[in-house]
Amino acid sequence: MRSPRATxxxxxxxxxxxxxxxxxxxxxxxxRRTTDAEEAADLLAETYATAWRKLExxxxxxxxxxxxxxxxxxxxxxSARRQRVADALVDRLAGELRAAGPPAPSxxxxxxxxxxxxxxxxxxxxxxxxxxxxxxxxxxxxKVMRTSxxxxxxxxxxxxxxxxxxxSATPAADLAAPRDxxxxxxxxxxxxxx
Amino acid sequence: MNVDDLLTECDPAPAxxxxxxxxxxALDAVGRAIVDSPRPARxxxxxxARSRRMILVAAVxxxxxxxxxxARTLFIPTHTGTYVPKGMAVGGGPGEILRTDGTNFHRIAIxxxxxxxxxxxxxxxxxxxxxNEISDQPWHKVPSGQxxxxxxxxxxxxxxxxxxxxxxxxxxxxxxHDVAVLAGALKWPAVTAWDPHPSMSVPGDSGTTHPxxxxxAIPYIATVRGGNLPRLDRLLADDSFDAAFWESDPDFAAxxxxxxxxxxxxxxxxxxxxxxxxxx
Numbered sequence: 001m002r003s004p005r006a007t008x009x010x011x012x013x014x015x016x017x018x019x020x021x022x023x024x025x026x027x028x029x030x031x032r033r034t035t036d037a038e039e040a041a042d043l044l045a046e047t048y049a050t051a052w053r054k055l056e057x058x059x060x061x062x063x064x065x066x067x068x069x070x071x072x073x074x075x076x077x078x079s080a081r082r083q084r085v086a087d088a089l090v091d092r093l094a095g096e097l098r099a100a101g102p103p104a105p106s107x108x109x110x111x112x113x114x115x116x117x118x119x120x121x122x123x124x125x126x127x128x129x130x131x132x133x134x135x136x137x138x139x140x141x142x143k144v145m146r147t148s149x150x151x152x153x154x155x156x157x158x159x160x161x162x163x164x165x166x167x168s169a170t171p172a173a174d175l176a177a178p179r180d181x182x183x184x185x186x187x188x189x190x191x192x193x194x
Numbered sequence: 195m196n197v198d199d200l201l202t203e204c205d206p207a208p209a210x211x212x213x214x215x216x217x218x219x220a221l222d223a224v225g226r227a228i229v230d231s232p233r234p235a236r237x238x239x240x241x242x243a244r245s246r247r248m249i250l251v252a253a254v255x256x257x258x259x260x261x262x263x264x265a266r267t268l269f270i271p272t273h274t275g276t277y278v279p280k281g282m283a284v285g286g287g288p289g290e291i292l293r294t295d296g297t298n299f300h301r302i303a304i305x306x307x308x309x310x311x312x313x314x315x316x317x318x319x320x321x322x323x324x325x326n327e328i329s330d331q332p333w334h335k336v337p338s339g340q341x342x343x344x345x346x347x348x349x350x351x352x353x354x355x356x357x358x359x360x361x362x363x364x365x366x367x368x369x370x371h372d373v374a375v376l377a378g379a380l381k382w383p384a385v386t387a388w389d390p391h392p393s394m395s396v397p398g399d400s401g402t403t404h405p406x407x408x409x410x411a412i413p414y415i416a417t418v419r420g421g422n423l424p425r426l427d428r429l430l431a432d433d434s435f436d437a438a439f440w441e442s443d444p445d446f447a448a449x450x451x452x453x454x455x456x457x458x459x460x461x462x463x464x465x466x467x468x469x470x471x472x473x474x
Contacts, residue, residue, distance in 0.1 A: 012229040015228075015229050016225060016229055019225040019228070019229075020225070023221050023225070024212060027207075027212060027221070028207040028209075028211075028212065031206060031207040031212075032205070032206045032207050041224075044224070045224050045227075045228070048224070048225065048228050049228050052228050052229065089220070089223050089224050089227050090224065092220045092223065093217070093220035093221060093223075093224055095220075096214065096216040096217045096219075096220045097212075097217060099214070099216065100211070100212065100214045100216075100217060109200065109203070109204060110204040113200055113201065113204045114204075128197075128201065129201065131198075132198050132201035132202055132205075133201065133202075133205050133206075133207075135460065137441065137460075138441070139326070139441050148340075149326075149441070150340075150343075150407065153410070154404055154405075154407075157404045157405060158404045160197045160198070161404070163197050164197050167197070167200070
């Protein structure tokens with residue numbers, strides 16, 4: 001994957017290639033962390049619009065995908081405090097996502113997992129899910145979260161244990177939908193400039 | 195059930211979803227709208243102009259001081275003379291803070307690793323540690339203890355993989371040498387400066403425990419010393435204790451870059467790579 005550069009004769013082609021090769025990963029990342037398709041679609045558009053404005057900052061190669069995860073993460077952290085800007089194209093994408101059906105599993109174990117995840121700190125939750133859902137290695141997670149790979153390894157190990165102990169401590173009758181009930185799901189960590 | 199397996203099973207947006215043609219078309223439309231929107235004009239940065247002026251001033255001063263070439267005025271020293279305060283080293287490594295964008299960073303980094311042995315055939319791993327540290331430090335600074343710790347981690351991985359390769363091809367002499375080196379690895383100064391007492395279990399938050407900086411190596415080294423090759427492969431397959439061997443291997447990095455898009459760094463991919471790239 002070649003990253004676009006502002007000095008390219010026409011950076012639109014390279015940007016379009018970057019968009020095509022990363023959009024599914026970014027869309028999944030956002031769907032996993034938002035409450036509805038509109039919000040995910042809106043944040044996806046905002047992520048790439050930010051990237052388009054900051055072409056000079058996009059790193060080369062596969063690092064571009066990690067950089068986009070970082071931008072999306074920052075927008076997610078801010079999204080609770082911003083008003084959604086209505087846009088016909090974003091609405092169309094949200095409509096298609098809704099029509100495709102909500103993929104989130106809603107059985108007892110999934111609810112139990114969401115409850116336990118919501119009890120972790122935002123950083124621990126993000127490290128765990130970047131590893132399990134996005135399939136990122138500690139070194140890649142470190143780039144998204146701007147920390148050291150060693151710190152990620154230690155936190156990942158600790159977060160797995162914490163999640164495990166919370167899962168075993170969560171009674172089945174005490175299940176709630178934490179992402180809807182607890183806005184802190186996305187807003188505990190400080191905002192980092194992208 | 196394993197926590198990672200449960201997370202994977204309950205992935206809200208698993209691979210294979212979002213494949214409807216309508217989603218692709220809607221995404222295409224969003225992408226087109228973004229690249230058709232105007233980008234802000236590039237502004238001249240005051241900081242950049244100022245730094246250029248500073249370089250010119252430095253060059254003039256250097257020439258006036260005795261014929262030093264202008265090129266040498268652009269030299270960025272790696273050493274900063276600033277040290278990580280005692281008690282703050284855990285998680286970031288101890289020692290002098292070095293500039294990874296320093297002109298002589300590579301030479302100094304190689305010199306810093308001189309006492310850390312690597313097995314024959316792993317010569318490229320030293321450069322890989324340097325490249326990783328440079329790319330990992332957005333502020334271009336790394337404590338020397340962290341750099342040496344990075345070398346030690348890579349070296350321990352290298353000796354373990356060398357033992358694995360020696361065992362698989364029946365080279366008892368080399369395997370024995372690898373075991374001897376690994377037996378003392380957790381006493382290397384590069385290890386003890388950062389992690390004086392490597393442990394599998396140090397207290398963390400909320401009553402939990404986790405391995406210390408080099409604690410991950412303890413079960414791997416014990417497995418090698420016990421001569422248990424199948425167990426080593428199980429540890430590698432599970433990436434037990436987040437050892438992340440593949441991160442140290444520049445040949446694996448090159449191999450994974452040649453794989454189709456969906457192949458990502460993972461313990462399984464690394465084992466697949468090892469099965470077709472025996473060393474020794």
